[in-house]
Amino acid sequence: MMSEFYRPIVIATDGSEDTQRAISYGIEIAKLTGATVYALHVVDTRSTISESWTIDKNLFYDMMMSEGEKILSKIKKIGEDSGIEIKGVLLRGDPSNEIINFAENNKMSLIVMGTLGKTGFDKFLLGSVAEKVVRSSKVPVMVVRGKEKN
DSSP, rough: OOOTTTSSSEEOOOSSSSOOOOHHHHHHHHHEEEEEEEEEEEOOOOOOOOOOOOOOOHHHHHHHHHHHHHHHHHHHHHHHHTTTEEEEEEEOOHHHHHHHHHHTTOOEEEEESSSTTTTOOOSSSSSSHHHHHHHOOOSSSSEOOOOOOO
């Protein structure tokens, strides 16, 4: 069944284990609807690096961008194994703002993302990034809970 409703969609991920279910949901939606899929990873540049660090800040962000490329490669492989082409997008900035801006500026019909990521328990039900995206996005957002922990 092809649908114009979910074309295209963006799966926002930080690469954490808790976002794996969201990736699976996004891929399943694409399989069912024929949607074009973009995997989006944002390197968070909000945190300030201490001036006393001996490592170069640019080197630090380059390492984070390299890690983001690896995350996107893994998601592309998951999509490929499922028969879905996934286009990777790597951005720098405030994750919630970048997710919203990408979705709105590129006319996405859906944002798929997990509840808790690498930020831990900033919020009990939603991660702080997911909460901001849900509250501020003009694009519909599907928030997928990670695996329940015992």
